[in-house]
Amino acid sequence: MITDHLKKKFLEIVGTENYDDSKVGCLVYSYDATPQFQSLPDAVIAPRNAKEIADIVKLCNEHQIPIVPRGSGTNLCAGTCPTEGGLVLLFKHMNRILEIDEENLTVTVQPGVITLDLIDAVEAKGLFYPPDPSSMKISTIGGNINENSGGLRGLKYGVTRDYVMGLEIVLANGDTIRTGGKLTKDVAGYDLTRLFVGSEGTLGIVTEATLKVIPMPETKQTILALYQDIEAAARSVSKIIASKVIPTTLEFLDQPTLQVVEDFAKIGLPTNVQAVLIIEQDGPKEVVKRDIRKIAEVCTAEHAVSVQVAESEEHAMALRTARRSALSALARLKPTTILEDATVPRSEIARMVNAINEIAVKYNVKICTFGHAGDGNLHPTCPTDSRDHDEIERVEKAFAEIFEKAIELGGTITGEHGVGVMKAPYLELKLGKEGIAAMKAVKSAFDPTNIMNPGKIFAKESRKRVVVTK
């Protein structure tokens, strides 16, 4: 609880205009993009710099006030839902790109920078920041780092983790540390940089980041392959990679998703096929041309009913936009949309897609599947209604079975969305008791009083996955 005395101290740190404990102010930050989770914070605070954050953290540590660092709240695991109250900490004043260093190929940013703003800023200099979560128009870099966000281009270029070179972090004890730097190679002690990437705000607060950028690929091309057989589509994915071509993106949409996306985007996508692959390659012109030809050959050999190269950048852009709008399109169907990201080795995609369809039938729920097939990172999505308790229970059971299947196939419960509150009950499936114990030891080492985004990653024993709380 935040006493009047403590509130006064917070006000002294950030000023009255940057502290809000009004009912309406708190309500706005009581939830994030994850359906079914809501909980009021005690206050919302917007520090102006790392020093203020350190001062806030020291107070919170002393008084055991939870801190939930929050970018734009676009995460899909209830990672920024203040389930245990406390302070929601905003980065709206810390949203500057501090430096683009063209010699060292780095960009240094504050956590509040919008992902797309960063991408645009470096592209203006002929540089490329590959991680492209679907939420990139509104997500922040700080959020991306805390969730280790992926995106469509992860197949060829990796995820946020692969681009974080150094961090400034305020720890739970109020210490400020710097990890890494503008260094391709650095083995001075443990790799705290990558430990913090994807730690969901549970170990400390990232206050600055130095990110790697790479030269902008010269050109890109997009190809659309249509299938009447889902397994043939899935097989194409493995065959493309096994033929030693790594496309930038290799996206999969099943028929139900296709239908919904076309209704939404109206770009002339075929809706009478069972599955499509949208495949993009970038790089030097000669290489892109050759790779696209190889990809087309593989798709044809795997019985695609149509293989079509986008004839213009506008057409390619329309395809990309259609794919990126899958979640928004699906969200129009029903009041509640539950999107998951069970992930398997890419060789297991066909088996996984089949299993998802069987599970949907078994529990009589509608599940549309799309996702980053090249990564094995699928997004089975269920349009449902949280007021329909009977259906929600079946959805719950269906997803539990999907997670189990993913693990059985050598996969994971979450490829890029994070654990948060939502997937915490399933983490043991992937890690075992021993793995959870090891991670809890790390958490206690950094945050013995458990003020840093408490209630995330590690499940309370009895918690069920989807709970209609309020």
Add this chain to the structure above:
Amino acid sequence: MITDHLKKKFLEIVGTENYDDSKVGCLVYSYDATPQFQSLPDAVIAPRNAKEIADIVKLCNEHQIPIVPRGSGTNLCAGTCPTEGGLVLLFKHMNRILEIDEENLTVTVQPGVITLDLIDAVEAKGLFYPPDPSSMKISTIGGNINENSGGLRGLKYGVTRDYVMGLEIVLANGDTIRTGGKLTKDVAGYDLTRLFVGSEGTLGIVTEATLKVIPMPETKQTILALYQDIEAAARSVSKIIASKVIPTTLEFLDQPTLQVVEDFAKIGLPTNVQAVLIIEQDGPKEVVKRDIRKIAEVCTAEHAVSVQVAESEEHAMALRTARRSALSALARLKPTTILEDATVPRSEIARMVNAINEIAVKYNVKICTFGHAGDGNLHPTCPTDSRDHDEIERVEKAFAEIFEKAIELGGTITGEHGVGVMKAPYLELKLGKEGIAAMKAVKSAFDPTNIMNPGKIFAKESRKRVVVTK
């Protein structure tokens, strides 16, 4: 101390043939490739599988016996010197490549596999494992993982960390955990995989690893640029990258190194220039050709006195081999060779090389500098004699100043060799007290009884860097 009772238990686990506490057996493992460090273990043990390792660790934890996991002992930071006695744990029975998975582009190995054997095995299937530490002919993958080894190709392809996808680890409490998997994307909890990479055996024992491989580049070409001006060479490095070309390797040798290497390798390297850059590019033929032309243009514009493309693969191989033999060649000069790897952002290379030369003059010691200029990862190397206490003291002071300079330029005390015992006293320069405290908290979380390679990474207060112990 290992009592007779405890010894009996170890023998029961591994069999008499895999336990050696003879004086001569222990002597062999009392040192590694690092000069000036030697300390006898109590015994040498060679388990045959992860289960045996878990059993050994449980006993060690109970009786507080240090364990030093050791591959081929090629590290240069005394990381595998058993400074506190205990068991040296060998992986000679755990040296199999378990699987090459061409669909998922992974290879799964036991820790004792020799790096070059792995590289050769995947290349036979048209796949590529880029990390190439200079010791790769004898180093093991387990050692590479524990030290996060780099190599020449780090500039374009990254280091060992970037290729480790999953690990099996025995923890200090005897638990066996699995991290990651054949998954491009996995955010199920903290990134323990990368935390263990580069942890120098201080957090647990890696018993299996799943590594990423990529398609083999089609072709490669090598270029040799000669300079009479070290700064011009250093400037070329930055300019090449800033021109949006990322070569596979971008190696630097100064005149003294050049002289020594040519005496050793006799391949007709010029010895009358101040510096050379050996630059390699790989990839599709058209791209390599174009990049090599661009690189040549930059070098010429930066006043290279000669720019020469290797006319055959044999010539290129000779250049690569010459570069790889730099340490062996330098080691012939004097009884003791101290090789460091202070690393700076690549934009600071000219300043760093100049600083090294000034420091060498100041302390009247010979320092030859070569290294991975594209990474900013330099290897200032001092041929000296550990029996000459006066000179060793000056060498000591010179390297201390080199580390300080690297940090001042935004660099680090070690780019790829690790901290071990040797650089522990300097770690605080890079991390600060707060950073060290955070890392110590991680160490305590995983290894509360401090049995895992104790005495490494974290310095004892009073320790000096170079101590002639025995």
